[in-house]
Amino acid sequence: MLGIEIQDDSSRAALSGQLVFSENLAFRQAASRMIASKRKQLVLDLLNLDFIDSAGLGMLLLLREEAMRNQQEVVLSNAQSQVKRMLEISRFETLFRLQS
Amino acid sequence: MPGPGRSQAAQAPGASGSSITWDPEHTPELAALVELSVSSIIEAGLFARGLAASGAALCIVVRTSTAYRRPLAREIAVALKRRCDIGDETALIMETVLHEALMNAILHGNLGLNSEARQGFGMLDRFQSLIDHRLKLPQFSNKPLVIGATWTSRFIDLSVRDDGTGYSAKPRALPDESRASGRGLAIIQALAAAVSFKEGGRLIEMRIAR
Numbered sequence: 001m002l003g004i005e006i007q008d009d010s011s012r013a014a015l016s017g018q019l020v021f022s023e024n025l026a027f028r029q030a031a032s033r034m035i036a037s038k039r040k041q042l043v044l045d046l047l048n049l050d051f052i053d054s055a056g057l058g059m060l061l062l063l064r065e066e067a068m069r070n071q072q073e074v075v076l077s078n079a080q081s082q083v084k085r086m087l088e089i090s091r092f093e094t095l096f097r098l099q100s
Numbered sequence: 101m102p103g104p105g106r107s108q109a110a111q112a113p114g115a116s117g118s119s120i121t122w123d124p125e126h127t128p129e130l131a132a133l134v135e136l137s138v139s140s141i142i143e144a145g146l147f148a149r150g151l152a153a154s155g156a157a158l159c160i161v162v163r164t165s166t167a168y169r170r171p172l173a174r175e176i177a178v179a180l181k182r183r184c185d186i187g188d189e190t191a192l193i194m195e196t197v198l199h200e201a202l203m204n205a206i207l208h209g210n211l212g213l214n215s216e217a218r219q220g221f222g223m224l225d226r227f228q229s230l231i232d233h234r235l236k237l238p239q240f241s242n243k244p245l246v247i248g249a250t251w252t253s254r255f256i257d258l259s260v261r262d263d264g265t266g267y268s269a270k271p272r273a274l275p276d277e278s279r280a281s282g283r284g285l286a287i288i289q290a291l292a293a294a295v296s297f298k299e300g301g302r303l304i305e306m307r308i309a310r
Contacts, residue, residue, distance in 0.1 A: 021203065024224050031221070051174075051192075053199050054284040062221045082192045089290045090283060 010037035016048035019056035173199035209262030266300030
């Protein structure tokens with residue numbers, strides 16, 4: 001189950017639970033709101049996200065792609081444990097700004 | 101119990117002619133799974149195949165539709181963590197590789213879907229529709245998945261076998277870093293101590309260091 005709490009100005013969202021393929025609709029809806037915010041920097045707070053799979057990583061990449069098209073940047077913040085390891089394996093530090 | 105899941109369970113490797121033992125006290129999650137299985141056609145059980153004599157083996161046979169809807173990787177990792185007395189980190193690795201292998205087996209194996217359909221946010225809708233459509237068709241939703249685990253003092257060996265058409269399994273490097281799909285096998289290879297593909301790509305075996 002994926003939890004998404006979006007800040008009022010839609011520039012920041014805190015994810016919790018699992019980001020896996022079956023959550024793609026919820027994630028896409030949140031991503032659309034963030035993109036529509038027109039903010040230059042979009043921050044995903046991953047502190048309470050406890051599991052991500054390859055499809056979840058793919059969704060982060062699709063958000064990045066969409067953001068780049070709109071001259072926006074995606075920042076991944078506070079990844080822990082399994083999520084942190086998955087970002088490392090996939091070398092996401094070359095694609096996103098990562099914040100701890 | 102009638103139903104396609106049952107007949108497939110009877111054909112599971114190692115299951116025929118072996119005694120089935122079950123220890124619900126130590127595997128409550130899987131016990132719950134079995135209870136559910138009676139109504140939702142999911143088959144689960146321990147079977148004897150060499151190591152099973154010492155209780156060190158597990159085999160679960162599920163229909164594709166059930167595997168798609170249940171958090172099987174987590175349930176199996178939790179059960180194995182308890183049975184094998186392993187740490188949180190190893191359990192998370194098991195859950196991750198099992199989840200990736202299961203999703204590959206479900207989507208690309210038994211449902212016969214191509215991951216190219218996942219390129220682009222807009223295409224996710226179409227991909228989800230294809231999944232939902234195929235899960236409604238018995239020829240796809242009833243296809244079995246066989247999940248196996250054996251363990252020793254050093255390793256846990258996990259396997260997932262699908263009933264798809266197979267594929268040419270080659271060692272994977274991570275895909276183009278910005279590609280939104282195609283990294284599942286590369287993740288498995290990065291986390292597992294060893295990975296092998298058999299039966300024309302329908303069977304994946306993954307060794308996890310304890």
